[in-house]
Amino acid sequence: MDHRPFEDWLLAEEPLTTQQKRALAAHLQVCPSCSALAEVNLSLRAVRQAEPPAGFVNRFQVRLEAQRKAMRRxxxxxxxxxxxxxxxxxxxxxxxxxxxxxxxxxxxxxxxxxxxxxxxxxxxxxxxxxxxxxxxxxxxxxxxxxxxxxxxxxxxxxxxxxxxxxxxxxxxxx
Ligand SMILES: [Zn+2]
Incomplete structure (x- = not known):
């Protein structure tokens, strides 16, 4: 089985066209290797989203500073x-x-x-x-x-x- 375009599509970050999506879905239904790759890809994306959002460190520092101030008080x-x-x-x-x-x-x-x-x-x-x-x-x-x-x-x-x-x-x- 030829996985070439589908693997590239899965690993690429660019959005797929409707036609590509349809072809990929069809391939995933019959190809365990590519569907496994798709699953890994999905969980990787979830992990990436779970990373602290921008400004989190900033907010943390602000809170820390507030706590320090309260302690000083x-x-x-x-x-x-x-x-x-x-x-x-x-x-x-x-x-x-x-x-x-x-x-x-x-x-x-x-x-x-x-x-x-x-x-x-x-x-x-x-x-x-x-x-x-x-x-x-x-x-x-x-x-x-x-x-x-x-x-x-x-x-x-x-x-x-x-x-x-x-x-x-x-x-x-x-
Ligand atoms: Zn495949």
Whole structure:
């Protein structure tokens, strides 16, 4: 059996004339090979149509961006809630002092100034002691002491940030 024109017609993408269609249909009825090819062709076309339509990727990206925005908004909301609750907690804890401040702002200002002066004085003493130590015995303050201080500070900061994040998650209900 000669399949030549029919195979070409099946594989070609151009539309067939009515006469060609009729001839092809007649051949497919008697030729299992060409009808199998026609079936494969049909399923291939179906697969091609099932591919994401144009603009699908675009829409997907738009949706992804919207989700990201919503997440960012939730993060901001969580942070605001955290900040507000921190302020509330702080106010609650320091309420006696605040009450005193409301009643006698001048007194509190005075005690603040006094504590600031104290802090400054102790810092000066520390600096002085440090500089004396460095001048008298440069080898007395080992280098690793600074490393230990740096590590301690870094670790403390990490713990603080982590606890903030955890609190934010709890607030978001995650
Ligand atoms: Zn055939």
């Amino acid at each position: 939730r993060n901001v909301l969580g942070f605001v809630l955290l900040a507000v609750s921190a302020v509330v907690l702080l106010v609650g804890l320091t309420w006696p002092a605040l009450e005193a401040a409301v009643e006698s702002p001048v007194d509190l200002l005075g005690s603040w100034l006094a504590s600031l002066t104290n802090l400054w004085a102790s810092l000066q003493v520390l600096f002085h002691a440090g500089s004396v130590l460095l001048r008298v015995a440069p080898g007395f303050v080992p280098g690793y002491l600074w490393m230990i201080l740096l590590f301690a500070f870094t670790g403390w900061s990490a713990v603080w940030v982590l606890s903030l994040k955890k609190a934010a998650k709890v607030l978001q209900g995650v």
